[in-house]
Amino acid sequence: MGSALRSVLVDNMSRALLLAAAAFVLTLATGGYWVRFLRAKRIGKQIRSEGPQSHIIKTGTPTMGGIIILLPVIALTIGFNLVDRWSMLLPLAVLTGFAVLGGIDDYMSLVGTRSKTYGFTPRRKLVLTIIIALGASLVLYLPAPFGLQKAEFKGPVIIPFVGQWDIGLWYIPLATFIIIATSHAVNLTDGLDSLAGWNLTIAFAAYGVITFLDQKFINLMAFNFTLVGACAAFLWFNAHPAQVFMGDLGSLALGAVLAVIALQSQQWLLLPIVGVVFVAEALSVMIQVGYFKWTRRYFGEGRRFFKMSPLHNHFELLGWSETQVMQRFVLVGMVAALIGISLALTLHDADQRALSDTPAPVVQTSVRTGEQCCR
Numbered sequence: 365m366g367s368a369l370r371s372v373l374v375d376n377m378s379r380a381l382l383l384a385a386a387a388f389v390l391t392l393a394t395g396g397y398w399v400r401f402l403r404a405k406r407i408g409k410q411i412r413s414e415g416p417q418s419h420i421i422k423t424g425t426p427t428m429g430g431i432i433i434l435l436p437v438i439a440l441t442i443g444f445n446l447v448d449r450w451s452m453l454l455p456l457a458v459l460t461g462f463a464v465l466g467g468i469d470d471y472m473s474l475v476g477t478r479s480k481t482y483g484f485t486p487r488r489k490l491v492l493t494i495i496i497a498l499g500a501s502l503v504l505y506l507p508a509p510f511g512l513q514k515a516e517f518k519g520p521v522i523i524p525f526v527g528q529w530d531i532g533l534w535y536i537p538l539a540t541f542i543i544i545a546t547s548h549a550v551n552l553t554d555g556l557d558s559l560a561g562w563n564l565t566i567a568f569a570a571y572g573v574i575t576f577l578d579q580k581f582i583n584l585m586a587f588n589f590t591l592v593g594a595c596a597a598f599l600w601f602n603a604h605p606a607q608v609f610m611g612d613l614g615s616l617a618l619g620a621v622l623a624v625i626a627l628q629s630q631q632w633l634l635l636p637i638v639g640v641v642f643v644a645e646a647l648s649v650m651i652q653v654g655y656f657k658w659t660r661r662y663f664g665e666g667r668r669f670f671k672m673s674p675l676h677n678h679f680e681l682l683g684w685s686e687t688q689v690m691q692r693f694v695l696v697g698m699v700a701a702l703i704g705i706s707l708a709l710t711l712h713d714a715d716q717r718a719l720s721d722t723p724a725p726v727v728q729t730s731v732r733t734g735e736q737c738c739r
Contacts, residue, residue, distance in 0.1 A: 465616060552645045
């Protein structure tokens with residue numbers, strides 16, 4: 365590695381880490397105000413009565429705390445990471461769109477409101493998320509002027525140990541599914557104090573390292589570490605016993621932007637590994653619902669595969685304490701993130717070796733014309 369390239373890499377990482385530190389400080393400095401504001405406005409969460417009884421005392425805990433994370437991230441990104449006007453507009457737009465959707469859903473399910481509802485119906489929420497995710501997928505895929513023309517938004521998917529593969533138009537429905545699935549998986553994980561916050565911090569840090577490997581993703585790398593700093597600071601207020609929950613406003617938005625980051629970096633195949641806890645939580649709900657319907661159809665009564673879903677509730681009902689579930693899930697998330705980074709490093713090293721083994725073109729100069737040609 366040349367000294368010039370090494371200097372560029374160091375400068376880029378230093379900038380990203382400074383943004384992470386700034387996001388941490390800004391989030392920590394403003395978080396207390398938002399907790400007091402949400403509590404004063406009685407913006408509290410409804411707790412499922414059929415869930416673990418230890419959760420009942422959390423009824424009324426302020427929700428919509430995702431705003432504590434999102435505002436510093438948006439402010440710092442606009443102020444210091446909007447060098448290339450295209451590269452950060454899409455993740456910012458997705459972050460904002462899903463935050464608005466989640467915020468409306470949170471507001472509709474507040475304790476003390478007249479409606480006494482639990483927010484959007486699942487079908488309506490799904491339709492709205494599909495609309496936003498489809499728009500983002502089209503922007504990722506279509507050429508200018510309808511979409512984005514920058515290199516970091518285009519190109520085939522990178523498959524570990526295989527190489528690059530262009531999936532054509534299938535990219536649009538696949539990207540839409542990835543955004544929707546990830547946003548809802550993070551939303552399902554946000555059921556224990558610090559669980560979603562910790563695993564998001566780990567996932568963004570992992571993708572920060574992964575995007576560091578390719579210099580065309582330097583702005584995306586800085587954005588990742590900005591999210592790391594903000595999510596880490598949010599844990600100050602979300603640590604057990606939580607003073608505030610991120611709510612749908614935070615979980616849907618952060619899950620969606622994690623998916624967009626994975627898609628932009630062309631490393632979305634690593635997302636199920638880096639976000640293995642989110643995948644497990646979502647799969648547990650799908651298995652529970654599917655098994656219940658199947659047994660009701662063939663045995664006349666619905667039976668449960670898990671004691672309760674999502675998965676963290678199952679382990680609580682097995683006798684694990686809330687902090688045990690959270691800490692063990694976080695440990696699993698850390699190991700999975702290390703595996704994801706290792707795969708990305710292996711693939712990057714293989715690509716670099718392939719490039720170094722490719723013979724450079726021979727440049728010859730014509731004696732008559734002085735023109736150069738390559739062979």
